[in-house]
Amino acid sequence: MTSNTLTPGIIAGRLPADQLSENFSDLHPPLDDHEALVAADRCYFCHDAPCATACPTDIDIPLFIRQIATGTPDAAAKTILSQNIMGGMCARVCPTETLCEQVCVRETAEGKPVEIGNLQRYATDTLMAADVHPFERAAATGKTIAVVGAGPAGLSCAHRLAMKGHAVTVFDARPKSGGLNEYGIASYKSVGGFAAKEVDWLLKIGGITVEHGKSLGAGLSLDRLKADHDAVFLAIGLAGVNALNVEGEAKDGVLDAVDFISDLRQAGDVASVEIGRDVVVIGGGMTAVDAAVQAKLLGALNVSLVYRRGRDRMNASPFEQDLAAAKGVRIITNASPKAVIGNGAVCEIEFEYTDDDLAPTGQMFRLAADQVFKAIGQTLGGDGLPDTEGGKIAVTGAGRTSMQSVWAGGDCASGGEDLTVTAVAEGRDAAEDIHAQLMG
Amino acid sequence: MANLASDFIGIKSPNPFWLASAPPTDKEYNVRRAFEAGWGGVVWKTLGSEGPPVVNVNGPRYGAIWGADRRLLGLNNIELITDRPLEVNLREIKSVKRDYPDRALIISLMVPCDEDSWEAILKQIEDTGADGVELNFGCPHGMAERGMGAAVGQVPEYIEMVTRWVKKHSRMPCIVKLTPNISDIRKPAEAAKRGGADAVSLINTINSITSVDLDDFAPEPMIDGKGTHGGYCGPAVKPIALNMVAEIARHAETQGLPMSGIGGVTTWRDAAEFMALGAGNVQVCTAAMTYGFKVVQEMISGLSDYMDRKGFTSTSELVGRAVPNVTDWQYLNLNYVTKAKIDEDACIKCGRCYAACEDTSHQAIAMSEDRVFSVKDDECVACNLCVNVCPVENCITMEQVAPGKVDERTGLTVSKDYGNWLDHPNNPGNTCAAE
Ligand SMILES: Cc1cc2nc3c(=O)[nH]c(=O)nc-3n(C[C@H](O)[C@H](O)[C@H](O)COP(=O)(O)OP(=O)(O)OC[C@H]3O[C@@H](n4cnc5c(N)ncnc54)[C@H](O)[C@@H]3O)c2cc1C
Ligand SMILES: Cc1cc2nc3c(=O)[nH]c(=O)nc-3n(C[C@H](O)[C@H](O)[C@H](O)COP(=O)(O)O)c2cc1C
Numbered sequence A: 001m002t003s004n005t006l007t008p009g010i011i012a013g014r015l016p017a018d019q020l021s022e023n024f025s026d027l028h029p030p031l032d033d034h035e036a037l038v039a040a041d042r043c044y045f046c047h048d049a050p051c052a053t054a055c056p057t058d059i060d061i062p063l064f065i066r067q068i069a070t071g072t073p074d075a076a077a078k079t080i081l082s083q084n085i086m087g088g089m090c091a092r093v094c095p096t097e098t099l100c101e102q103v104c105v106r107e108t109a110e111g112k113p114v115e116i117g118n119l120q121r122y123a124t125d126t127l128m129a130a131d132v133h134p135f136e137r138a139a140a141t142g143k144t145i146a147v148v149g150a151g152p153a154g155l156s157c158a159h160r161l162a163m164k165g166h167a168v169t170v171f172d173a174r175p176k177s178g179g180l181n182e183y184g185i186a187s188y189k190s191v192g193g194f195a196a197k198e199v200d201w202l203l204k205i206g207g208i209t210v211e212h213g214k215s216l217g218a219g220l221s222l223d224r225l226k227a228d229h230d231a232v233f234l235a236i237g238l239a240g241v242n243a244l245n246v247e248g249e250a251k252d253g254v255l256d257a258v259d260f261i262s263d264l265r266q267a268g269d270v271a272s273v274e275i276g277r278d279v280v281v282i283g284g285g286m287t288a289v290d291a292a293v294q295a296k297l298l299g300a301l302n303v304s305l306v307y308r309r310g311r312d313r314m315n316a317s318p319f320e321q322d323l324a325a326a327k328g329v330r331i332i333t334n335a336s337p338k339a340v341i342g343n344g345a346v347c348e349i350e351f352e353y354t355d356d357d358l359a360p361t362g363q364m365f366r367l368a369a370d371q372v373f374k375a376i377g378q379t380l381g382g383d384g385l386p387d388t389e390g391g392k393i394a395v396t397g398a399g400r401t402s403m404q405s406v407w408a409g410g411d412c413a414s415g416g417e418d419l420t421v422t423a424v425a426e427g428r429d430a431a432e433d434i435h436a437q438l439m440g
Numbered sequence B: 001m002a003n004l005a006s007d008f009i010g011i012k013s014p015n016p017f018w019l020a021s022a023p024p025t026d027k028e029y030n031v032r033r034a035f036e037a038g039w040g041g042v043v044w045k046t047l048g049s050e051g052p053p054v055v056n057v058n059g060p061r062y063g064a065i066w067g068a069d070r071r072l073l074g075l076n077n078i079e080l081i082t083d084r085p086l087e088v089n090l091r092e093i094k095s096v097k098r099d100y101p102d103r104a105l106i107i108s109l110m111v112p113c114d115e116d117s118w119e120a121i122l123k124q125i126e127d128t129g130a131d132g133v134e135l136n137f138g139c140p141h142g143m144a145e146r147g148m149g150a151a152v153g154q155v156p157e158y159i160e161m162v163t164r165w166v167k168k169h170s171r172m173p174c175i176v177k178l179t180p181n182i183s184d185i186r187k188p189a190e191a192a193k194r195g196g197a198d199a200v201s202l203i204n205t206i207n208s209i210t211s212v213d214l215d216d217f218a219p220e221p222m223i224d225g226k227g228t229h230g231g232y233c234g235p236a237v238k239p240i241a242l243n244m245v246a247e248i249a250r251h252a253e254t255q256g257l258p259m260s261g262i263g264g265v266t267t268w269r270d271a272a273e274f275m276a277l278g279a280g281n282v283q284v285c286t287a288a289m290t291y292g293f294k295v296v297q298e299m300i301s302g303l304s305d306y307m308d309r310k311g312f313t314s315t316s317e318l319v320g321r322a323v324p325n326v327t328d329w330q331y332l333n334l335n336y337v338t339k340a341k342i343d344e345d346a347c348i349k350c351g352r353c354y355a356a357c358e359d360t361s362h363q364a365i366a367m368s369e370d371r372v373f374s375v376k377d378d379e380c381v382a383c384n385l386c387v388n389v390c391p392v393e394n395c396i397t398m399e400q401v402a403p404g405k406v407d408e409r410t411g412l413t414v415s416k417d418y419g420n421w422l423d424h425p426n427n428p429g430n431t432c433a434a435e
């Protein structure tokens, strides 16, 4: 007897295999050659283009689009990758609707931006499919640098440093490289093991050693790293998660959304991933949306995303909110969790309506839940780190911390949005700064 | 709906849109479909002398260039005249004309350059019921090498001679089709007129190579590793054709000579432009080859709406209306001063005007931190480049500086009087200036 969406409890295989594989296929299917030419043709080749300004990695977007339009996608890829070595992943995961495409003059003119993200993917996919690594390492400098964290910030920094001829060792606590590219990004944004492929491709520059299972704090000390290397770059992301701090939080079935997502990403076969019938996600950001959408795609019958403030305050972009709604996620706003109810395992969760200033209204409601995902923010973990500011490592300029010869970037560092592309930009810029400092 | 009925050198058609002599008019099947779609007339694909017909290449015969969205802008061909037997063409022409007596049907001809050949072919087409002949002196490839087509069209004396033969051996109205592959279009037009032509039609296709295959290193279209120049037509050639039509229209010797305008006519507007410059009607080839015969319906409705808007009741009111305003550069009014003006509300902030003016014109556009673009009147020379590169229609316009106001660039008060180069003080040939 097979299960379906109506089956109560937390179980795997709610949907037939073909439905599941369709659900977890590419969110935006890649452009074929013809589609890419048509899309590229729409670019006006703006002067001092607003899209390029909006890109945290300053990719010369008009140039790469013109290179696609003239039939040279490899040159386009080089233009992209010279600014953003993870241009392939960014093409898939960037919220372009709030970055480059938002300010595209054709958005202004016709409400339809040039498909910059899709074109970027077309160019980078073309080059990576040919298994070409377009950059060469400079002659060895004899300098060694430790990078802690193999996420986008760490890898981007490592690549740029290696390219300049430095010897880089990357330490990461987890068994695989990629950081949230590997463990966090929604499955339908990075299909076909792309995150791992991109890491392999990036490491082709040479001069980078990656050591897994090496955790700063547990075995690895910052002092030691400083002593053994000419510079250290911290890119440890935000490994901790915030707690709800409500009664019953410890009951079975109440999980961190990031763990659910990470298990899903690491599952060989999505059909083996268990999901509840009635799922409640608490939070209003990208993580909350990704957890809710993927719960729905796995076949949960009812998925509610509950956020304590109004829609306009949600961190998830309107595009992502629409995506969630289109997949059948019910978005409830202005409601705060009060209690997790159930005998051992969660069966209901109680909320109170709040106004936009989070003032309680006294009006309560309950949602049936056999699974609750908490997505109310991640936090910096670790002791002995440089000075912090607002819960993150305080940086000035290109990632300089309060400690001599220690730089930081990505989600763990202050400033910038918590986005893959920002992490890549900060890693790259720190590398340039480290290089200038070491060679200066 | 305005009446589009057209009378071109006595040949009547329900509208001024004819299909030019080319593949769309190569046989009965096409021409019947064209008439059903609404075309006013056709010039049948060029016929040659009796005997074995010419042969075409068996590989690709067209090349092209494209604009955005792969819009076909220019087409090039290495096709010859009809490759079907003369008798078949004649039988079909007769049958079509019988069924569509209200449409114009012209026969295009190209035979060797001797009087007997022309006399013979004219006799053969006599009882087809066709309304006239068009002499193809224009085909730039294949036929010229055999002493026909452009080989005749490039020598005014030959044009005159052949036209004379045709008028001598036929009572049919005679249109001479001109090749643009010459340096002064007025010369062949004069020759045609001297020979007794009732009208000229222009332009035929332009010698061209559209592209080169960069792997095989040969021009396209490529036949077994080789290519040759072909005839260029379509939207890209319209400006060249318009100028040639205007030259004939305003030249003393050829003024008033009826013209059938050809070359890149794609929309009603193109047709109206040819007519305003003096063409009595237009002929179309590439637009039909690109979009099918149905395009004529847009041309009909568009021209008719335009005429209604203008209060024209007959196409003759439009024909030649722009000719008096075509002049030579030295007569342009140098006291007419304009400045570019950018409509900030319409601006989408692409900055193309800025790049164009800053890099290649007169540094007359300012760009603010927040991408507001504005024209510096003290630098703008009114070249129009910004208007031309702006992707938004009417976002940048040229505004006249009223007479009496100061032109901030020159510091001079704009004169209300007409003043051209001939009496400009900087003109070395101007004797008044010295006084
Ligand atoms: C669920 C989810 C979905 C997201 N979706 C998007 C999206 O669609 N688009 C987008 O642009 N951004 C998205 N983001 C944000 C984006 O993933 C991050 O901004 C980006 O990954 C930050 O990169 P990073 O290198 O700073 O950190 P991370 O990617 O978090 O990498 C940090 C690395 O450091 C390692 N590490 C941590 N602590 C230690 C330690 N003590 N010792 C050694 N190694 C350590 C980790 O194992 C990890 O490999 C999403 C985030 C989440 C959580
Ligand atoms: C494939 C092709 C074949 C042509 N054959 C002839 C021809 O046989 N006789 C002729 O007078 N013109 C011929 N032409 C020229 C057209 O009649 C016309 O003058 C030219 O294409 C310009 O008009 P357009 O821009 O509307 O196409 C041909 C054009 C094309 C594209």
Ligand code: SF4
Residues within 6 Å of the ligand: B339, B340, B356, B357, B361, B362, B363, B364, B365, B375, B379, B380, B381, B382, B383, B384, B385, B386, B387
């Ligand atoms: S008209 Fe010419 S000179 Fe004047 S602003 Fe435009 S581009 Fe510059």
